[in-house]
Amino acid sequence: xxxxxxxxxxxxxxxxxxxxxxxxxxxxxxxxxxxxxxxxxxxxxxxxxxxxxxxxxxxxxxxxxxxxxxxxxxxxxxxxxxxxxxxxxxxxxxxxxxxxxxxxxxxxxxxxxxxxxxxxxxxxxxxxxxxxxxxxxxxxxxxxxx
Numbered sequence: 001x002x003x004x005x006x007x008x009x010x011x012x013x014x015x016x017x018x019x020x021x022x023x024x025x026x027x028x029x030x031x032x033x034x035x036x037x038x039x040x041x042x043x044x045x046x047x048x049x050x051x052x053x054x055x056x057x058x059x060x061x062x063x064x065x066x067x068x069x070x071x072x073x074x075x076x077x078x079x080x081x082x083x084x085x086x087x088x089x090x091x092x093x094x095x096x097x098x099x100x101x102x103x104x105x106x107x108x109x110x111x112x113x114x115x116x117x118x119x120x121x122x123x124x125x126x127x128x129x130x131x132x133x134x135x136x137x138x139x140x141x142x143x144x145x146x
Contacts, residue, residue, distance in 0.1 A: 001057035008061025013069075020145040021070045022135040028062035029131050033124030035059060041117050074138065094123075 008028075016024045039052035068084055075083045098120075105115040139146045 001053040001060075004054040004057025005061030005064075008058035009065040012062035013065040016066050016069060018145075021066050021073055022131070022138060022146040024062060025066045025070050026128060026132045026135055028059045028066065029128035030125060032056060032059040032063060033121045033126075033128060036117055036121030036124065040121070041114065 012024045012028060035052060035056045039048065039055055043049045043052055067087070071083050071087055072080050101119070102116045105119055106113065109115045135146055
């Protein structure tokens, strides 16, 4: 996962200057969730687990590298620090609750990871829809560099 994350943090961050930060953030979040729902859900071998880890690592790394510039893009220069602090404060709650929630879903599924995978993938996909709505509120033009 970390190997995919290295490439995911470098390549999209470089491309975001040309294509637009929100234009890369939205699909990276969406494909992070889809990779959970498609690759991880149907993983049956070590090779397919490694493919999932590389794909998810790439897209989640892209999300991590592009989210802060997106906040900076929509903020006044005097408010960037406050808004990035707010972003990570808000993100801290799901990060804190995610582990115990995953454990509860794992226990409820009697050791099956399916419920946890569906929950994690679907919440990331739902979050990508909110990012898409934010991108559309900035510019409704499909090919605008946002």
